[in-house]
Each structure stands twice: as structure tokens, then as C-alpha cells.
Amino acid sequence: MAHAERVQGGGRRNARLLRAADSVGRFLVVILLTYLGLLAVTFFIGRVIPIDPVLAVVGDRAPEHVIARVREEMGLNKPLWEQFFIYVQKVLQGDFGRSVLTSNPVLQDIRRAFPATIELATLGIILGAGIGVPLGVWAAVRRGGLADQLVRVMGLIGYSAPIFWLGLMGLLVFYARLGWVSGPGRIDVAYEYTLTPVTGFMLVDTAMAGEWEAFGNAFSHLILPASLLGYFSLAYISRMTRSFMLNELNQEYVTAARAKGLSEARVIWRHALRNAMVPLVTVIALSYAGLLEGSVLTETVFAWPGLGLYITNSLQNADMNAVLGGTIVVGSIFIGLNLLSDLLYRVLDPRTRATR
């Protein structure tokens, strides 16, 4: 998507605007197609793969007329393309159907579970990027040094270890043996009912209520799963930072900056890193999306009542509406973050600016 069109000299303002409109239009078409693709896949999974979706709803002992009525209600007598059209319409209105398990509309369930996941993933990405970027820079500056080895080893472990297993082992060591952190769940039961949820983010809610004891408790629940997710994004981010920085440090402008007599710190952090940040923003946005996905397994291990746990619980109860609703929400966020990182890339990299 990143058309690096360099604008040639002044004049021809209209042509340039036209080109910008064209690239924006093309961009929108791509997003739209991708989103339709997502819906087509979930439609396929929900309606086409099951031999008879009606049986999945009413069970195989239902009398004939019930089956016929449900079939009519679900619109299964209509041709497939019309079914898909109705499906898309409903999803765009936020109607994912009802959850069989909780008997609430799926969207309502997801809305309740979502803040927990966002809180977890956000703290994870703060840890991952906050430590990963400096570590990667350090590894690139001192090639072959301690930080370089560290980045390499952490990357290998991050790509090889099952996250749910590390979570279990983390619980065993830091919760059961050392007692440094609290166990599964978001907060101790003692605090759970004294707190009125406002934002749904535990840390924000407790801080706003001035309940610092509860805040500390929520934090001690949050820190282990968040560090775990943070570690996996750290492994990826630090490795990418290292390779982007190595790329920049070989450029001539770095030599020029050094020749001008700028301090090494300034050359690295102000000149080289600023340029490396452009692709890095994409990496960070994508690994944030990855964390939302990683939270499926992590939340299961830590009994964290977020979107991931909601999806896996629904899976185990064959609650397809809920599973597909969750899939669409996570998929939409994926596509949204892809879009955002692409836009950020255009804003940050002057070479991709078509207009102005």
C-alpha cells in the first residue's frame, strides 16, 4: 500500500490532489474489501460449514415444525448471497445475535468483557515498547555486546515458548512460591463489590474512587499477565528496533552528524532513532494487535474476564454466535490497527506525503 511517490517540483496542484484522492480512495476500497472478506469468512464458518445450522440451535430432537420455523426465522430458505447480505447488514448494525450461554446479546457481553482485555494489552504494550525500544537501540549500537546477545536470546525464547505455559509457570513461581503477586482474576473478591465500574478499567476506576488499597490489589493481579504479554511484544519489538537501527546507523547522515561534532547520544537518540521510529510505529501497532490475540490464551490461564476468556468459554459451550462475534470484533481491531499504522506511516515519513 505504501506508494512512495516523490512529488516533483511545484505546480500542478490539481493533479496532485487528484492523485491523493485516488490513493485515499484505493485505500478505502482495500479496507472495505478486507472487512467484507472477514465477514465472508465468519459467515462461511457459521452458516456453511455446519451441516445444518438449525440443528445447532434447536438440537436433534426437535419436532419437524419447530425445525421448519427456525429455518424460516434464520432465513436459511433464502439463497446464500441474500443470506450473506442480511448477515452483513446485521453485523454492521452491531447485531451479532444472542449468546446461547449467557442469553444476552453478544455485543453487550463483548462490551462488558472488552475493557479487561484492553487494560491488559495496553499495560503489556507499554512494558514491551518502553523496554523493547531502548534495548533494541542499545543492541544495535553495541553490536555483539551484552544487550545484543540479550535481545537475541529473548527473541528466541519469545518465539519458542508457549505463552500459556509460561503463564502457568509464572503463577507457580511468583504467586504460589514467592507470593510477590496475586493470583488469577482481576481483583480480590473483597474489593469486587465495593467498586462501581465507571470506565471498566480497574486501575482507573479504583484510582478515581480514591481506593488506593484496591488499586494496589488490582495492580498486583494485573502485573503478572501484563508482563507476560509485554515480554512477547518486547521480544519482537527489540529485535525489529535493532535491525531498523542498524540500517539507520549505516546511513551517511549519521556520519555527517558525527562529523559535525554532535554528541553520540544526540546522534543515536535524536537523529537515527527518529528515522527508525517510522517503521517502528507500524511494528508496535501490529504487536498491539498481536497482544489482543495473545490474550486469548493468557486470559484463559489467569481467569481474566476479558474478550479472550469470553471466546474460549463460548467455544467450549459451542456458542457459535459468541465465538463469531468475538472473532469479528478482534478481526475489526486488527484491520483498524493495520489502517492506523499505515496512516501513521504516511504522516511520519515525509517521503510518502503526496499532498502539501
Place this chain on the structure above:
Amino acid sequence: MTVAPASAETWREWLMSDRPQSRRQASLGRAYGAWRAFARNRLAMAGLGIVLALLLMALFADQLAPYSPTVGDLRTTRLLPPSAAHWFGTDDQGRDILSRIIYGSRITLFVVVLVAVLAAPIGLAVGTIAGYAGGLVDAALMRITDIFLAFPRLILALAFVAALGPGIENAVIAIAITSWPPYARIARAETLTIRQADYIAAVKLMGASPGRIVLRHIMPLCVSSVIVRVTLDMAGIILTAAGLGFLGLGAQPPSPEWGAMIANGRLYVLDQWWVAAAPGAAIFVVSLAFNLLGDGLRDALDPKGVK
């Protein structure tokens, strides 16, 4: 036909020759060069060693495993800690964990090989056809690929398994469906660099059909980069399969699948840690081995990738 030389020293000279006398000598020589580059990388060799050990373990599981993987003695051997009799301890059914891990290697290999066999050819075909045909076909195929690339893989696999029903075969299908797009991307990129080559023009002049050109003259050249990517993906495939197993959607009990074993050990993790620790360590070691192997292969086969 060249006559193959006898002693080791001349073998090497024959392989390293700058002027190969036959096609076979040239390709063997190329393979030998790649092998030498690969063998210099000690970590990659360690990875290869572990993968070979896994193969042997799966092959000779019946001979290697000291106990039955599915039947334990509930009265005497329940949840025993690691000891000389049970190296990795026993689980809640009194089954020896080491034996289960040894048999579990078969499932891991089954998944990895099957996913590779299913996904790599799909990706290869889509990529080469898109790259060679160009135009509308290319645009359509690549858009589909991009759509699949934009999806969260694990969650998509979860949804597929949910629809297909739990089980190891369905897990394999779900993982394969979600893992072919990168291969298509790579194969297309390679095809785009090849399609203008003179030898393709020559084959075309000789009257070869597009199908033949893609199948016989383009695909073979894309295979090596796809293989490298598949090897690098192996760890991810193993982790996804283990994740599905952990959630109860992969292999079903009493099958000794490593992810499902961790899920089982989860209930006892605070007191009988070894039940969950050992299979997780097995997954980690095998994934690590595939990662090291893949890195080594990439460096040996693609000099551009060396950083």
C-alpha cells in the same frame, strides 16, 4: 556421465568444482556449498540435531517409552514427583509423563508435517499463478491473500475448529487454512523476478503451455525460499497446535498431545508442578530447535538475509 572419484579429498574437489561436467554435479555442488555454510552455524546444527532426535523419538516410541502412554496405575503411581523410576513424574491418572511425551512427539510431527504438506503447495500455487498471470488474476488472488493475512491467525483457527468440531485433524485443517498466505506472498515475489528471465522466454518459444512453465520452470525455483519460510513457521505451527490442544480443541484425551497435557496439569500446577512443566518444556525445546534450524537454513540458502 562423469565418473565419481573415490577418495574423500577428490570428492570435495569434484563437488566444489567451478566447471561442473554435468547437471547432477552442478546441483550436488550447490547443495554441498549450502550444507557447508549451514554446518558452520553451530546453533543451527544443534537445532537440526534436536529435530532429528524428535524424528527418532517418534519412530521408536514403542521401544523408547518405559511405560504405557495411556494406561496408568491409579492406586500406586498417581501424581508421583520425578524420580529414578519416573524421570518426569506421573500425572493424575498414574501415567508416566516421560512416556507420554515420547508418544506425544508423534502427534507434534504429524501436525507439523501435515500442515506443511497442506499449506505450502497451496501458497506456492497461488503465488506462482498470481505472479506469472499478472493482471486481474494477480489482483484477485493477492487481495484474497491479503485478507487472510490481515486476520488474527489463532482466533481464526479457533473459529474454524469451533465449526468443524474439536479433534487433531480439524486442528490441522484450521492451522493450514490460516498459514498459507505468507507462502503465496513469497512465491509471488520470486515469480515476479523470474518471469522476465531469458530462459522463460526460450521455453515459451519452444511452445510450452503456461501451466507447464509455472509447474516445471517457475515453481522449482520458488521451492527453496518457501521451504525456508515453512521451517521458520514450524515453531509457530507447533505453538498454535499446542494452544488449540490447551483449550481442549485439538487432540482429545487420552491422546498424549503436549498442549492438552499442559491443560491437564493446570489443575495441579500449584502442588504437582511437574505435570504441566515437562510437556511445556518439550514444546519449548522443539520450537526452539525449529527456529534455530530455520534461521540457519535462511542464512545458508539466502546470502542476502545474513545480518
